[in-house]
Amino acid sequence: MMHLLSTMYLIALMGLAAHRMHLLSALLCLEGLMLVTYIAMSLCPNYLILAAYVFPIFLLSMSACEAALGLALMVATYRSQGDDNLMTLNLLQC
Template identity: 45%
Template sequence: MALLKFTTYTAFTLSLTGLALYRKHLVSALLCLEGLMISLFTTLATISQTLATATTMTQPIIMLTLSACEAGAGLGILVASSRTHASDHMKNLNLLKC
């Protein structure tokens, strides 16, 4: 159990560090967000198995559903920005421009 906790904590901190430091491309930001969601899903699944109550059993499923929605929205933004700006560089994307 200690190895699983260490692995999920490490994955979360590495993904958060990657999201904070390396934001040059939109794809790398989306991959870091997916790493965050996977580590949170693993943590919630582990907690729900150890507690074994009815209220904690649905939390990993809800988290997985939100992660899939986030991935779909992120890929949609990636395709739209690639078509309009011809790249996925974050500095080219300015949301205040019309």
């Protein structure tokens, strides 16, 4: 099972490295990374520690907040620039 999770994590990480052009594809790859991390934490709890049950729920709520902020950033970028390219977010570019 851990081999499958590590393969899924590597695929999402390679997708994040390969699809750096558009913000939406980068956000989807980040959500895949967070989902694999959540599944790994849910499948391997330590029964003696209460935080092992609380931390996956905390991670899932932080992932939802990250998705909401990412989509808000994408909407704001699309309204101001007209596209969702990541190159438009570079503030140091002249």
